[in-house]
Amino acid sequence: MKTSIQTTERALASVDPASRGWFARWQGPELPLVSPADETEAKEFLRAAGADGLVVLPMGNGSKLDWCPVPKRVHALLSTARMSGPVAYEPAEGVLTVRAGTTVADITALLARDDRRIAPDVPFPERSTVGGAFCAGQGGADRLRRGTWRDSILGARVLGADGAVTTSGGRLVKNVTGYDLFRLHGGAHGALGCVLELSLRLYPDPPSAAWWERDEEDPAGALRSLAQLRGAPLAPTRLVAFGDHDHWSAAVHLEGRPRAVAAALAEVTSRIPGGRVLRDDAARARAHTLRDGGLPDDAAATSPWPLLEVHVRPSDTPRAFHLLRRTAQGLGIGAEFVVEPALGCIALRTESPPGEAALRSLHKAVQWERFAARWMGLPVALRAEFAGPPPPGAEFMARLIDQFDPLGRFARGRVHPNL
Amino acid sequence: MPRDHRSGSARTPLETSLSVERAARLVDDLVAFLGPAGVVADRERLSTYESDGLALFRQAPWLVVLPRDTAQASRAMARLWADGLAIVPRGAGTGLSGGATAVRGGAVLSTARMRDLLELDVENRFARVQAGLVNAHLSKACAGHGLFYAPDPSSQQACTLGGNFANNSGGPHCFKYGSTVRHVLGVVAVDARGDVLDLSEPRLDPLGLDLVGVLTGSEGTLVLATELTLRLLPTPERTETLLAVFGKLGQACDAVSDLIARNLEPSAIEILDRLTIEAVEASVYRAGYPLDADAVMLLDVEGSTAEVDEIVEELEAVLHANGGRELRRASTALERKRLWAGRKGAFGAMGRVAPDLYVTDAVVPRTRLAELVAGTAEICRELGLKLANVFHAGDGNLHPNICYDGRDANEVARVLEAGHRIQELCLAAGGALSGEHGLGLEKRDGMCALYNQADLDAMGKLRDAFDPERRMNPDKLLPTRPCMELRTAPPTLPGEDRG
Ligand SMILES: Cc1cc2nc3c(=O)[nH]c(=O)nc-3n(C[C@H](O)[C@H](O)[C@H](O)COP(=O)(O)OP(=O)(O)OC[C@H]3O[C@@H](n4cnc5c(N)ncnc54)[C@H](O)[C@@H]3O)c2cc1C
Numbered sequence: 001m002k003t004s005i006q007t008t009e010r011a012l013a014s015v016d017p018a019s020r021g022w023f024a025r026w027q028g029p030e031l032p033l034v035s036p037a038d039e040t041e042a043k044e045f046l047r048a049a050g051a052d053g054l055v056v057l058p059m060g061n062g063s064k065l066d067w068c069p070v071p072k073r074v075h076a077l078l079s080t081a082r083m084s085g086p087v088a089y090e091p092a093e094g095v096l097t098v099r100a101g102t103t104v105a106d107i108t109a110l111l112a113r114d115d116r117r118i119a120p121d122v123p124f125p126e127r128s129t130v131g132g133a134f135c136a137g138q139g140g141a142d143r144l145r146r147g148t149w150r151d152s153i154l155g156a157r158v159l160g161a162d163g164a165v166t167t168s169g170g171r172l173v174k175n176v177t178g179y180d181l182f183r184l185h186g187g188a189h190g191a192l193g194c195v196l197e198l199s200l201r202l203y204p205d206p207p208s209a210a211w212w213e214r215d216e217e218d219p220a221g222a223l224r225s226l227a228q229l230r231g232a233p234l235a236p237t238r239l240v241a242f243g244d245h246d247h248w249s250a251a252v253h254l255e256g257r258p259r260a261v262a263a264a265l266a267e268v269t270s271r272i273p274g275g276r277v278l279r280d281d282a283a284r285a286r287a288h289t290l291r292d293g294g295l296p297d298d299a300a301a302t303s304p305w306p307l308l309e310v311h312v313r314p315s316d317t318p319r320a321f322h323l324l325r326r327t328a329q330g331l332g333i334g335a336e337f338v339v340e341p342a343l344g345c346i347a348l349r350t351e352s353p354p355g356e357a358a359l360r361s362l363h364k365a366v367q368w369e370r371f372a373a374r375w376m377g378l379p380v381a382l383r384a385e386f387a388g389p390p391p392p393g394a395e396f397m398a399r400l401i402d403q404f405d406p407l408g409r410f411a412r413g414r415v416h417p418n419l
Numbered sequence: 420m421p422r423d424h425r426s427g428s429a430r431t432p433l434e435t436s437l438s439v440e441r442a443a444r445l446v447d448d449l450v451a452f453l454g455p456a457g458v459v460a461d462r463e464r465l466s467t468y469e470s471d472g473l474a475l476f477r478q479a480p481w482l483v484v485l486p487r488d489t490a491q492a493s494r495a496m497a498r499l500w501a502d503g504l505a506i507v508p509r510g511a512g513t514g515l516s517g518g519a520t521a522v523r524g525g526a527v528l529s530t531a532r533m534r535d536l537l538e539l540d541v542e543n544r545f546a547r548v549q550a551g552l553v554n555a556h557l558s559k560a561c562a563g564h565g566l567f568y569a570p571d572p573s574s575q576q577a578c579t580l581g582g583n584f585a586n587n588s589g590g591p592h593c594f595k596y597g598s599t600v601r602h603v604l605g606v607v608a609v610d611a612r613g614d615v616l617d618l619s620e621p622r623l624d625p626l627g628l629d630l631v632g633v634l635t636g637s638e639g640t641l642v643l644a645t646e647l648t649l650r651l652l653p654t655p656e657r658t659e660t661l662l663a664v665f666g667k668l669g670q671a672c673d674a675v676s677d678l679i680a681r682n683l684e685p686s687a688i689e690i691l692d693r694l695t696i697e698a699v700e701a702s703v704y705r706a707g708y709p710l711d712a713d714a715v716m717l718l719d720v721e722g723s724t725a726e727v728d729e730i731v732e733e734l735e736a737v738l739h740a741n742g743g744r745e746l747r748r749a750s751t752a753l754e755r756k757r758l759w760a761g762r763k764g765a766f767g768a769m770g771r772v773a774p775d776l777y778v779t780d781a782v783v784p785r786t787r788l789a790e791l792v793a794g795t796a797e798i799c800r801e802l803g804l805k806l807a808n809v810f811h812a813g814d815g816n817l818h819p820n821i822c823y824d825g826r827d828a829n830e831v832a833r834v835l836e837a838g839h840r841i842q843e844l845c846l847a848a849g850g851a852l853s854g855e856h857g858l859g860l861e862k863r864d865g866m867c868a869l870y871n872q873a874d875l876d877a878m879g880k881l882r883d884a885f886d887p888e889r890r891m892n893p894d895k896l897l898p899t900r901p902c903m904e905l906r907t908a909p910p911t912l913p914g915e916d917r918g
Pocket of ligand 1: 471472507508509510511512513514515517518519530550551571572573574577578579580581582583584585586587588589590591638639640642643644645766767855856859892
């Protein structure tokens with residue numbers, strides 16, 4: 001028997017079966033899942049797999065495998081799930097280094113005692129590994145306040161296709177020493193290597209929070225309410241309009257020091273009459289519910305439940321939103337929307353798995369408008385088709401992938417079918 | 420026409436390298452589409468490009484090319500590529516690591532004629548600029564709209580946004596807002612062959628690989644940036660500027676560590692030591708810093724009125740607890756401006772202390788500031804050198820500034836030794852080579868002290884993906900020899916070693 005297969009089988013024996021739960025939605029082939037305990041095992045597996053010409057797909061817990069097309073060539077999944085826990089944590093320094101398989105929830109728990117947190121605040125932190133969320137380029141509910149992964153990641157250790165584990169960046173909040181190679185892995189879906197460790201900037205966990213929410217007649221009303229906050233000195237964590245056919249709301253999430261939050265809240269209520277207010281833990285709980293899409297966890301987990309994210313210039317948000325909504329309605333697609341006008345982000349989650357023909361038509365409308373869009377959780381048959389045109393700079397991305405992985409050790413086609 | 424650009428009968432380095440005929444043809448071709456003002460080829464004018472702000476290393480280029488836009492830059496680079504010339508991007512030349520010095524000769528590609536503000540989108544809060552636009556000009560252009568561009572290097576009146584992008588530059592307010600990489604939403608770039616990469620559409624999330632992220636800070640070794648799409652922020656409702664006075668520099672450093680440990684978030688925390696205070700107060704940048712202080716700390720707190728009040732109250736307590744003996748609040752906009760003018764003019768003011776200044780740049784854990792600042796002072800004391808400190812304390816970004824006289828060879832040697840020892844000290848404490856000035860020529864070989872050969876080989880792959888012949892800014896950022904070899908080789912000045 002080939003050595004890599006033996007390694008695979010040995011590793012398989014130690015896989016936590018629960019970590020396979022999310023694969024139903026991937027709809028990819030049944031593949032051996034190797035979950036090394038440490039860097040040495042990961043290196044050993046990749047070496048052996050390479051010797052046998054096996055193509056490996058890196059992953060965390062696999063909760064985002066259904067965001068991308070299934071690669072044409074892939075023989076094994078390499079999960080970081082067992083490579084978890086902190087490597088270095090210095091609260092006073094404001095930096096945390098963790099193994100990539102650590103779940104975001106575990107990190108949050110670790111930092112809470114020191115009033116620190118990481119960003120972005122990604123959905124379903126219990127099942128998202130930090131490495132997976134970063135490599136998938138996942139956004140968070142606090143993006144308006146704390147930005148994206150690019151604002152947070154300070155350095156990484158990565159297992160490359162040549163079997164070497166390399167470091168770039170570091171464990172310092174400010175650093176321009178050498179190329180920031182680690183940045184390339186954000187959004188690369190494992191195409192350039194398997195991220196083993198990340199260093200993250202920590203943010204203060206604000207002592208106070210408030211959630212203001214108002215029922216609105218319709219989405220236009222919700223967007224109008226939020227527009228009244230333009231120019232207000234708020235520094236909100238989230239400004240959001242959300243709803244489905246009948247119910248629409250506008251909401252503002254505020255965080256900070258107690259007096260600052262109180263003053264910001266007063267500013268909101270003075271500009272927009274009505275609305276209810278939740279404070280501190282109740283505010284955080286409400287913010288988390290919306291972050292996770294308001295769906296029960298298991299419903300989101302088992303069958304395809306497409307989510308479309310559209311990014312436009314903020315000023316174009318109302319137009320883009322109304323267009324999407326009209327199109328979805330016309331196609332008979334029941335949809336929940338989460339609209340963040342200050343960021344130009346519109347998320348559309350279908351209420352029940354829609355038919356392929358309807359999805360195709362919706363996708364065509366998005367393409368026609370040339371919106372920057374990303375689909376998640378599509379039925380497998382549609383994923384490659386819905387990838388859209390290659391991203392700007394695709395030729396340079398292809399050069400990078402070839403340079404870092406000339407022999408195609410890591411599965412390709414997830415960033416885009418052409419890459 | 421082209422011959423007008425060369426003076427004298429002696430052959431220029433360009434002509435020696437390419438043969439007189441090919442050199443003349445190259446210059447002719449470039450002038451044909453850039454115009455005579457777009458090409459510099461005479462020795463005298465080339466000498467003004469022989470170094471950047473790090474005057475320790477000098478090498479004039481063979482040619483300077485000044486395109487007006489992306490199309491001209493692309494065409495010029497393709498033409499230079501055809502003749503095998505190295506290309507060194509250059510903004511204003513204020514860099515402090517030798518990054519814009521044409522160490523192998525070749526062509527400097529200057530953005531000095533690319534200074535347009537292409538688009539100011541107030542509603543969507545971004546600006547599209549040509550790479551040669553001066554940093555301060557952008558903030559000035561958007562100030563009337565209640566917006567500002569956050570990265571604010573002390574050189575912002577001169578340095579270009581392209582140079583800031585290439586070095587991932589910082590500045591005092593990057594403590595709150597982050598370095599340049601956090602403000603670049605898009606870029607148009609040209610690679611060594613002249614191929615254009617258009618990522619100009621402003622994006623919070625990259626589509627696919629984060630090319631914008633990895634190109635920021637690549638020090639002109641991968642591409643020439645011709646246009647940038649930059650994020651603008653709303654001007655804060657209120658800004659409070661504070662000056663804390665300390666009897667001991669170490670106390671000021673400890674106060675910073677304490678502020679950070681307590682989650683306090685001013686937007687800037689800068690420290691100036693006694694020698695710097697003296698120099699500033701004796702200069703045109705006089706800010707009213709107390710001359711009997713061993714150190715002053717300059718802080719900005721920005722945000723809503725309630726937020727600023729709350730943070731200032733907490734700050735005051737921490738500063739007092741750490742020995743801050745006096746805390747002044749700027750009461751007018753003018754006073755605020757004056758306090759900051761002292762900080763921003765500090766490097767210039769040092770000219771009074773000695774003819775030359777070696778500005779080192781290191782970044783260290785913020786929990787160890789006091790110890791490491793004391794360590795740098797000790798190194799300079801041992802080597803008989805005058806040291807002034809003015810630094811971005813909140814980010815752990817040290818700038819030990821060594822005053823010297825470049826005409827004194829012995830002193831120059833001691834300055835270089837001090838730089839090396841300071842680097843070793845900071846690395847041993849868990850620091851890194853540079854917080855904002857980049858590696859350029861100066862710190863290139865220091866990479867071997869921080870990364871292993873495999874790490875550097877991986878970085879080399881990035882370079883090869885963009886520029887397999889390593890024509891873009893050669894000999895910068897990555898060591899030119901394997902680390903094993905460098906560790907055993909006798910020390911040389913960067914730039915003396917031609918790989
Ligand atoms: C008094 C003084 C104060 C300073 N204060 C600070 C500070 O607070 N913070 C800070 O970070 N730095 C500071 N600096 C350093 C310097 O100003 C910055 O590094 C600045 O970003 C350099 O910009 P420049 O236009 O002068 O670039 P240059 O010096 O011309 O070039 C710098 C590097 O960028 C490359 N480059 C330039 N333009 C481009 C382009 N368009 N595309 C690709 N590569 C390009 C060059 O090849 C070179 O490697 C200071 C310097 C001085 C002299």
